[in-house]
Amino acid sequence: MAAPTETSLDQLCVDTIRTLSMDAVQAANSGHPGMPMAMAPAAYVLFAKVMQHDPQDPDWPDRDRFVLSAGHGSMLLYSVLHLSGYSVSLDDLKAFRQWGSLTPGHPERDRTHVTPGVEVTTGPLGQGFANGVGMAMAERFLRERFGEEVMSHFTYAICSDGDLMEGIASEAASLAGHLGLGRLVYLYDDNDISLDGPTSLSFGTEDVTKRFEAYGWHVLEVHDANDLTALEAAIEAGRRETDRPTLIRVKSIIGYPSPSKQGTSKAHGSPLGEDEVRATKEALGWDPDAHFLVPDGVYDAFSQADRGAEAHAAWKRRFEEWKGSAGDLAQEWELAWEGGSYGGRPLPGLREALGKGKVDWGKEKLATRAAGQKVMAAFSPFVPTMVGGAADLSESTKTEFPGGDDERYTKAKAGRNVFWGVREHGMGGAVNGLAAHGGIVRPYGSTFLQFADYMRGSIRLGSLTGLRTAWVFTHDSVALGEDGPTHQPVEHLAALRAIPGLVVLRPADAEETAAAWRVVLEDLQGPACFALSRQDLPILAEADHDGVAKGAYVLRPADGEEQAAIVGTGAEVHTALAAADLLAGEGIAVRVVSMPSWELFAQQDDAYQDEVLPPALPKVSVEAGISMGWERWVDRSVAIDRFGASAPGTEVLERLGITPEATAAAVKELLGA
Template identity: 75%
Template sequence: MEAATSSTSIDQLAVDTIRTLSMDAIQKANNGHPGLPMGMAPAAYVLYARVMRHNPKDPDWPDRDRFVLSAGHGSMLLYSSLHLAGYDLPMDELKQFREWGSLTPGHPERDRVHVTPGVEVTTGPLGQGFANGVGMALAEEFLREKYGSDVMDHFIYAIVSDGDLMEGVASEAASIAGQYGLGKLVYLYDDNSISLDGPTSLSFDVENVPQRFEAYGWHVLEVHDANDLVALESAIREGQRQTDKPSLIVVKSIIGYPSPNKQGTSKAHGAALGEDEVRATKEVMGWDPDAHFLVPDGVYEEYAKNAERGAALQAEWQERLDAWKGDNAEDGKAWDLAWEGGSYGGKPLPGLKDVLRSVDWGGKEQLATRVAGQKAMAAMAPFVPTMVGGAADLSESTKTEFPGEDERFSRGHAGRNVYWGVREHGMGGAVNGLAAHGGILRPYGSTFLQFSDYMRGSIRLSALTGLRVAWVYTHDSIALGADGPTHQPVEHLAALRAIPGLVVLRPADANETAEAWRVILEDLEGPALMALSRQDLPILDIDFDGVGRGGYVVSPASGDEQVVLVGTGAEVHTAIEAQRILAGQGIGARVVSLPSWELFADQDDSYRDDVLPPTLPKVSVEAAVTMGWERWVDRSVGVDRFGASAPGPEVLEKLGITGENVAQTAKDLLAATNS
């Protein structure tokens, strides 16, 4: 492990360049957060110019060190550092800070369209980046144990703020990191005693942060002056040496330093300094106050030294990787598949479809889709050797884990089943980090559908970023029964379907569940969510190819079709029951399963019209709020209220989720249509 180096005048010039670039960009945009970039510029310089193993010419090198700016409002700290370090982020992009279409948005973004080279994750809501880094560390440890330190051995760094540490998601993630002893995690805490409302003494004064993190099982270090480059580097190097604990370095900084009138105050936090203050600050630093976006001689060259080192390290790594692949052909194929992001986009995993189509349901005629999901995961396990995830202390209920005692992730052994504990939001942020790290095929997180509310921020960010994650939620309706309305989701499907870029799948039976897993693994590029039943459901004897298209006819009418009954999940069977009732009364009804609105909406008009004929009246049934169903049907049977505590079948009956009610609704619609 390298030792800290001494500080020189070029070091100070490089640090001040971060400050001036940040001030200038924020002032040009006339909005932003200058305080953090100015106060923590020394830390960013030490990381990017001295410590981190990274190659700006190849930002996706698998064994690079990762850096996360969890305090994403200080984004100009990151953009200035990336530009100076040699990433493909030209000065013109810094000048377009916060402008439409630029690579320098207000908070760091990384998605399928908007990729700023060197930005690892989308951070904005405080605490999310903290949790993302924990997921990255889990990924690094899993891959290092699985494939060896010759091909996977790096650190995850982050700068976190007071605001990050106030957020509950960070507390959950910190506890996870301590539990698993993630020694590759080194976080720098920007302890500047200022929040947007004023001094942190208003709301964050009694808590002892170092003691809290020590209690979480972290190694805690302190740097008493953020401008002490030697102390910063020494602390980071010590954090690197702490292999069995994550490290938190408490860095005492001055927000907005060295602004003569605004440093150390909330005025430097969330608004441009103003032209006069920018000039005054540059004068204090000994810079030309009339020079804008200036990079003095020698600064680029100073950063280039570490970039050259990173390129050499990558070349050495590539030689080791090639040799390893030569000796480990099968592992090499799995490695390539995982780092390519899997087989999304219609490129199948050889043999997966056949395996999932032949899962043994144990001769049962009825099976809860959560149990079917468990059997499907066991069947697909060999096809996804780097799929990592788990449930928030509910694996016995959600049935979401891979079989085998050796698959347990623990301190000292990185298996595929992570025990997240009752930490839904921390789980969500960490799962996103697993995906953002790379090399982990479809990481997943699981809990009851009701508790998806606790992790909605993470779900939203997975969609905004386009991460290839799977969210698996069980106990998906009022049918779970006696636990009552606090555990019975009703508005959740509508709320989740409202998230752009998220594919929601609610399979109707065991076969649809297995096919939904195939669709997630083989067809989808972004995040997907499955909602699974607690109660047993009949296994349908049908061709379920239509799951991948979002909707299809599961039961045509026995005679002339007069009405269409549309259901999702368990309520497909309610629709089939209504179909039988209507048939006995001489009314022909077709039943459509619509497991995914998003996939169905992506089909062409002719397919959608073939499944849902425009000339036929349509009724939906879903044990959830009816909001949104007007897009597909004319009338809806649903639950536009909270549930109740009683046996599941009784709750369904009392709230009208019955074949009789659906049949009557269809008859009423027909009467109104024909009147």
């Protein structure tokens, strides 16, 4: 057989992506073949001709990032990863969508399941779009801080009509344009088809070009997805536009070149069928009976042995030269990357700075949101590459680092304080992207606890991925008062606690807030969220930092022969203490337990759990939220199993029964007293 010409070899590579994708979906009898077949040329150009990446070291810091936001097209990514030389074998492709495989139905990256070359977990549409914005924000922040010698790469993504329909993508696109994020190049698979049928059913009148130009994006068009020259030229034009993000509209035909299903929704979400796979291979001039075939020359065409490895080696040389003269910045770099998305180590000086009594609270009563502001100022020097902010609520959530205008992340300068705007879901996806990029220590987002619902999809994916993010939620109960039930969280703590892998922390006072932040920054390998009070709370002399790290501890032992335990979280720890005083006046001795984190307490051994909450001891919880879940720890709950009301916070709490008197009554009822 004659050696293929460059043009025919390019086509052979593209068609190999298509046939591998078809075969894997058919073997699994499950999946989405249409997008991988249509966008195979774009993936080929990116991975084989444009991107700087090294399959032998998928995590080198200055690699180009690629996000498949249209995660249902996962076989597109798995095929190019395999062909490019990543540790994704043909056997892995054959195990598509099977238990424990490296090729799950949608791209996944977590602490136990890492497919080499997969940067983020995608699937729910729009999430990857927002992740990429966060990655571009991370690259720009680190480039400005450390220099172009060691940080200067691009973020690419393939997104779909479905991605652009999702509100999270609109939020993230608006922010990216506002910040002028160059080095961000998205290829939009513009195929006019969604799962229900033609996009004209729901997306037919929107002018995507004008929409993104209005966001401040640079918009280009490729009229035929099979035109490799036009694709490469458009991507290069996007790379040259460094002051705006770029969207490339790629006109494609879903399922191309399937003879009977291309251009229809039948190619979207189910296998083509054995007969159609054969017919498609015949249309390509392939042997219809050959499965998972990689023709001669294809691996070499994809090989990064020269271009990728050389780019990586050149970066290493630059890095060593930079490191030799960078001084403290070099140490900061090492700490930033070790404390990034996966892993971490104690931050020098942090434990001492946040130790009990080390932060000057300035008063005897302080809302935990205000305490959080003081804690952030105290740990700010130890995490100089921590980036985040609030969703247009920084004055209320008090989550800015000191520094004023110099620390703002703007179009002109990438500072640490991000003004996310009223974009909770976009903020959530972008914060996940900041974490997934690496080098950004514990990126965070902040809003009222009530609005965690608006970003739940992002919180969940961050947990699934195991990203080391921090969510700072304030105004954590009906005690916020007059804004009423629309702004008063009641079911939110339970909903967040239901997410596997997410640690929820509801500190009782300023000292517990400092301890909680120390745990988040140094101990946790996954995401965490804070629930902080709007109202002032007394600072507890008994607060125990080590107890916070264990999730629960005996804050105040019973005075005398104990008869029960009252367990509280957050502000209601003070309710529990007052209830204990009432009961003591009636001769009933109870211990008071502060339980800032169910999840951390659940990680402790049985002996410690039994020491804090003895199995035989009657137990009552008090928390200004729904009672769901408390049955795991206690026998009776003082809770709010309804929506709140508009009135001063103290009155709302009293009318809804979150009082020392109601708590004491519950204890007596449990004891039969």
